[in-house]
């Protein structure tokens with residue numbers, strides 16, 4: 001109960017809260033505080049709701065002050081706790097992409113597809129029960145729409161490529177994007193003197209390489225100064241990282257094509273991806289031992305490989 005919850009405070013009233021999923025600092029939920037209102041961006045899973053409320057309380061915020069819960073897309077490490085969190089926040093509106101809304105109002109399809117990706121045992125352990133969100137508490141944001149949170153205006157951009165139900169959120173005040181999974185993954189334990197280490201995420205089933213690169217380019221056109229990643233926290237040095245994103249997507253497309261006809265395609269893609277990530281991390285100056293480094297990448301290598309294979313078999317037709 002007295003567990004210490006990691007919360008990284010940034011300028012502009014933005015705090016990244018460790019959602020408590022899988023391992024420390026794997027997935028974040030954000031608090032965005034303005035004078036008179038608070039938004040939560042990303043919900044983590046059902047158990048994350050308690051953590052979000054605790055960190056909000058430690059900052060002197062009541063549940064009644066939280067006006068919006070925003071999810072970048074409906075993958076469950078981002079939106080799995082939406083129903084639970086909304087039950088705890090009497091004043092909040094849930095804000096979601098037009099393609100995601102119906103899945104939060106009735107999460108049964110979402111649950112079935114996540115069980116297919118993760119398997120029942122892992123699903124139950126990670127997500128438990130998905131609670132529905134009442135339809136009249138859901139608000140859709142189309143591309144270009146904006147939203148007032150207290151004195152602050154957030155702008156929404158349709159951002160396909162990782163998922164078709166994905167938007168990213170522009171915060172003019174800090175000149176930053178809340179990127180969900182559209183600007184890849186960057187774990188803080190891989191930071192070195194060379195800065196952040198970043199690679200794409202291609203979780204099944206809607207990986208679309210040209211769309212993903214286009215979404216990155218459209219975010220960069222705004223000349224952002226920072227990106228708030230769900231996995232994990234704020235990154236800067238964005239020209240370099242956008243280059244890493246584009247190169248990473250190209251590398252995955254190449255991997256897929258190289259092993260397309262192989263009978264043990266999954267194993268080959270996974271092994272090659274792991275070797276490439278390990279090598280890149282070493283080149284970046286990461287000094288974690290091999291075992292720890294493999295552990296850090298293992299879950300993403302499995303998911304990314306699934307996503308790439310799905311694209312190869314289905315999406316590319």
Ligand SMILES: [Zn+2]
Pocket residue numbers: 073075162163181203
């Ligand atoms: Zn995702």
